[in-house]
Amino acid sequence: MRCDVVVLGAGIVGISVALHLQARGRSVVLLDRRGAAEETSFGNAGLIQREGVYPYGFPHDFGALFRYGLNRTIDAYYHPSALLDLAPFLWKYWHHSRRKRHARIAKLYSRLIEHCVTEHDALAGAAGATELLRRTGWLRVFRTERERDLRYAEAAAWRAEFGINFSKLNNKELQEKEPHLAPVLVGALHWTDPVSVTDPQGLALAYLRLFESRGGRFLQGNAASLEQDQKNWTIRTIDGPLQAGAAVVALGPWADVVTRALGYHLPLAVKRGYHMHYRAAGKATLNHPILDTERGYMLAPMQRGIRLTTGAEFALRDAIRTPVQLGRAEPLARELFPLAERLDNEPWMGARPCTPDMLPIIGKAPRHANLWFAFGHAHHGLTLGPVTGRLIGEMVAGETPFVDPAPYRPERF
Ligand SMILES: Cc1cc2nc3c(=O)[nH]c(=O)nc-3n(C[C@H](O)[C@H](O)[C@H](O)COP(=O)(O)OP(=O)(O)OC[C@H]3O[C@@H](n4cnc5c(N)ncnc54)[C@H](O)[C@@H]3O)c2cc1C
Numbered sequence: 260m261r262c263d264v265v266v267l268g269a270g271i272v273g274i275s276v277a278l279h280l281q282a283r284g285r286s287v288v289l290l291d292r293r294g295a296a297e298e299t300s301f302g303n304a305g306l307i308q309r310e311g312v313y314p315y316g317f318p319h320d321f322g323a324l325f326r327y328g329l330n331r332t333i334d335a336y337y338h339p340s341a342l343l344d345l346a347p348f349l350w351k352y353w354h355h356s357r358r359k360r361h362a363r364i365a366k367l368y369s370r371l372i373e374h375c376v377t378e379h380d381a382l383a384g385a386a387g388a389t390e391l392l393r394r395t396g397w398l399r400v401f402r403t404e405r406e407r408d409l410r411y412a413e414a415a416a417w418r419a420e421f422g423i424n425f426s427k428l429n430n431k432e433l434q435e436k437e438p439h440l441a442p443v444l445v446g447a448l449h450w451t452d453p454v455s456v457t458d459p460q461g462l463a464l465a466y467l468r469l470f471e472s473r474g475g476r477f478l479q480g481n482a483a484s485l486e487q488d489q490k491n492w493t494i495r496t497i498d499g500p501l502q503a504g505a506a507v508v509a510l511g512p513w514a515d516v517v518t519r520a521l522g523y524h525l526p527l528a529v530k531r532g533y534h535m536h537y538r539a540a541g542k543a544t545l546n547h548p549i550l551d552t553e554r555g556y557m558l559a560p561m562q563r564g565i566r567l568t569t570g571a572e573f574a575l576r577d578a579i580r581t582p583v584q585l586g587r588a589e590p591l592a593r594e595l596f597p598l599a600e601r602l603d604n605e606p607w608m609g610a611r612p613c614t615p616d617m618l619p620i621i622g623k624a625p626r627h628a629n630l631w632f633a634f635g636h637a638h639h640g641l642t643l644g645p646v647t648g649r650l651i652g653e654m655v656a657g658e659t660p661f662v663d664p665a666p667y668r669p670e671r672f
Contacts, residue, residue, distance in 0.1 A: 300460065305455050308375065310417070319353075378649055382466055399549075439544060507630075527612065533609075614637070
C-alpha cells in the first residue's frame, strides 16, 4: 500500500491533521493502534477554550506550593515515587511559568487560541456535527469573594490584552442561569466566547467520517514500526506494509514512542486526569460546564450524563491509575449539584501531553526529511486540534501558514 502522507495517531489532533492534508490534495492514511479517539480525546471536559490564552502554569506563590506539597488538594496530585523522574520537567515548567516569561508565552499561545472556535466551526460544519457544539460559554463559580475578585481582575486584563469576552454574575444572576446549584456560591465569571462539546469523542468521530467520506483511509497498526527507507517512510499495519512519502507524528502522550527511536529527546511529560459520569438527580439540569474554582474540578453536561473531570495528576504516563482526585471531588460535587448514581463502571483516565514551555510542538522534524510533529497540546488538545491540522496542512503543502509557526517549532528544545 502507498499514500502521500501517513498520520500517526487518530486523536483529535491526528484526525484534524489528516483532514487538512486531504483538503490539500494529499492521499492520506490515518493510523492508530486502537479505534479513533479512544484515548485522551475521548474523555476530556469538552471545552473549546477561546478564553484559554494563558496556558496553565506552575504555581509560584508559596501558599499554593505548600498546599500542593502536602498532596491533599483536588486540582493537583502527584505520585511521590515519580518526582525524581519528573524533576527536570517540573523545574523547566516552573521556570517558564514565572510571571514575565508566562506573559510572553501567552502572547505566542494566544495566536493559536484565537482561531480555535472558527477552525472547529469549519470542520464541524463540513462534518454535519454542529449539533454537538453548545454555545453557552462556561462558568467559573466562586465560593469566596477573594478568589472571585482575583479572577475578575485577571479576566479584565485578558479582555484588554486579548479581546476576550466575559460577564460577571452575582449570586442571584448565577442562580437564574443555574438554578440547581447549591446556594453556597458568591458569584461566577461567565466566559461567553468558548464553545463546549457535548460528546468530544463523537465530534472526533464525525471528523473521521468526513475524512473517510472524502476517500481517506483509517488503518490499525503500531506507530513504533515506523522506519525511513531512502525517501519513503514504511510502517506495518494490520492490512500489510504501508509506504508513505511523509509522516506526521500526532501521538499525543505517546509521541516519544516514535521521536525517541529517531533520536529526538524532547522534554515531554504528562498530566493525567480522570472522569466519571453521573445521572442528574430528579429533574435537575446543568446548563453550562462549571469549574468549582476553589476546589479544582469541573462538571460538564454531556450527552452521556454529567461528566466530572479532575485536574492534573503528576505521574509517569504508564503508572497504575490512582483516581484519588476523583474520590476527593465527588462528595464536594454532590454538595454543589444534585448528582445521582455513577454511570461508568470505572473512572476513565487520560494523559495530557505536556511540554515545559506550555506550547505545543508543531512543525517539521529538524533532522529528518518529510517528517512532521504535531503533539504536546496539554490542556488544550481539543481546543487546538483543528488549528494544528490547518497549520500542518499549510506547511506540508508549502503554503503561507495562517499563523506564524516559528514559536512552536520542535528545534526550540
Ligand atoms: C481530564 C481531562 C480534561 C481535559 N479537558 C480538555 C478540554 O476541556 N479542552 C481541551 O481542549 N482539552 C482538554 N483536555 C486535553 C485534551 O484531551 C488533549 O490535549 C487531547 O485529547 C490530545 O489529543 P491528541 O490527539 O494529541 O492525543 P490522543 O487523543 O491521546 O491521541 C493519540 C492517539 O495515538 C494513539 N497511539 C498511541 N500509541 C500508538 C502507537 N504505538 N501506534 C499507533 N497509535 C498509537 C492512541 O491510541 C491515540 O488514539 C483534557 C484532558 C484531560 C485528561
